[in-house]
Amino acid sequence: MNVETGFSVSGVGETWYVNITPDEVKGIPILIVPGGPGGKHNYLTGVAEAFLRMGHPVTMYDPVGSGNSQEYQIGDAVDHEGFVGELEILSAYLPSSPYVVFAHSYGAALALEHAVDDLTRPAGLILASAPHNSAMWRASIDERRKEMPEKLHLAARKHEMAGTTTSREYQEAQRWYDQHFVCRVPMLLSPGDEGAEATNNDSAYATMWGPSEMCFNGTFSDWDITFRLKDVRCPTLIVAGRYDSISEEMTELLGSLIPRSRVEWFEESSSMPFYEEAAKFARVSNEFLERIGAREL
Numbered sequence: 001m002n003v004e005t006g007f008s009v010s011g012v013g014e015t016w017y018v019n020i021t022p023d024e025v026k027g028i029p030i031l032i033v034p035g036g037p038g039g040k041h042n043y044l045t046g047v048a049e050a051f052l053r054m055g056h057p058v059t060m061y062d063p064v065g066s067g068n069s070q071e072y073q074i075g076d077a078v079d080h081e082g083f084v085g086e087l088e089i090l091s092a093y094l095p096s097s098p099y100v101v102f103a104h105s106y107g108a109a110l111a112l113e114h115a116v117d118d119l120t121r122p123a124g125l126i127l128a129s130a131p132h133n134s135a136m137w138r139a140s141i142d143e144r145r146k147e148m149p150e151k152l153h154l155a156a157r158k159h160e161m162a163g164t165t166t167s168r169e170y171q172e173a174q175r176w177y178d179q180h181f182v183c184r185v186p187m188l189l190s191p192g193d194e195g196a197e198a199t200n201n202d203s204a205y206a207t208m209w210g211p212s213e214m215c216f217n218g219t220f221s222d223w224d225i226t227f228r229l230k231d232v233r234c235p236t237l238i239v240a241g242r243y244d245s246i247s248e249e250m251t252e253l254l255g256s257l258i259p260r261s262r263v264e265w266f267e268e269s270s271s272m273p274f275y276e277e278a279a280k281f282a283r284v285s286n287e288f289l290e291r292i293g294a295r296e297l
Helices: 041-053 080-093 106-117 134-145 150-162 168-181 202-209 226-231 248-257 278-293
Strands: 002-010 013-021 030-033 058-062 100-104 124-128 236-241 261-266
Touching: 002 080, 013 041, 013 080, 030 041, 030 080, 030 106, 041 058, 041 100, 041 278, 058 080, 080 106, 100 106, 100 278, 106 124, 106 226, 124 278, 134 168, 134 248, 150 168, 226 248, 236 248, 236 278, 248 261, 261 278
Parallel strands: 030 058, 030 100, 100 124, 124 236, 236 261
Antiparallel strands: 002 013, 013 058
């Protein structure tokens, strides 16, 4: 296996990336886009390993402000357009083209922007827990919050109104929400990542998203790509968990608006079916990628 690291340079700074090539290449390269906003690559190493076992070269990266990438400087703007531009520049550093993008959550929003802005690439999308409209996403989260125990639901609302979301009581509510609607099983990290320092871009997350996964009130809350989805020309696989914070209705609407897409439901999963039902995810993704390689889609 060959591993090469480097930095791409965009309007937001220097972005660290790694290109990993298996000993026997059998398929199209995969560019992995993490969520967040501002999440680093580490939590998706298990996904990368699954693609590598299938024989696909993989590229992963840390968005600026996280992981191995350049830190944001005080006063730097943190916005969606900057992350979109970062992805556009980074795609030129892949070892070969065409390629498929795998993206999770907020990363799926970036992948959709990428596919709409450049109609000649990527060759395909695999989207997990994918949004297309922030207002609908926020409403879906609000509905999930109603499933929380009443004590935790009321405590979360109290601390959000008071601005005391670092309190132990709020953290307890957040843990309950995450365990039910973000990832219902332990995430799979490579041995080298298990002890890695958590250096996500907390500034980007707090500014664009909010204080926690169950509170979406940041600057990204007015994003909407609904009327541009018709311009996503590449084959798209949407993998969705029945317990995700993104509603079934929102996911099915996304699938209906992207011309060459299909939705694959994962009955025991929430936001991370690639961990919660890893074997099924590998099988479904492999079938999709093989069809792209054979130009059947």
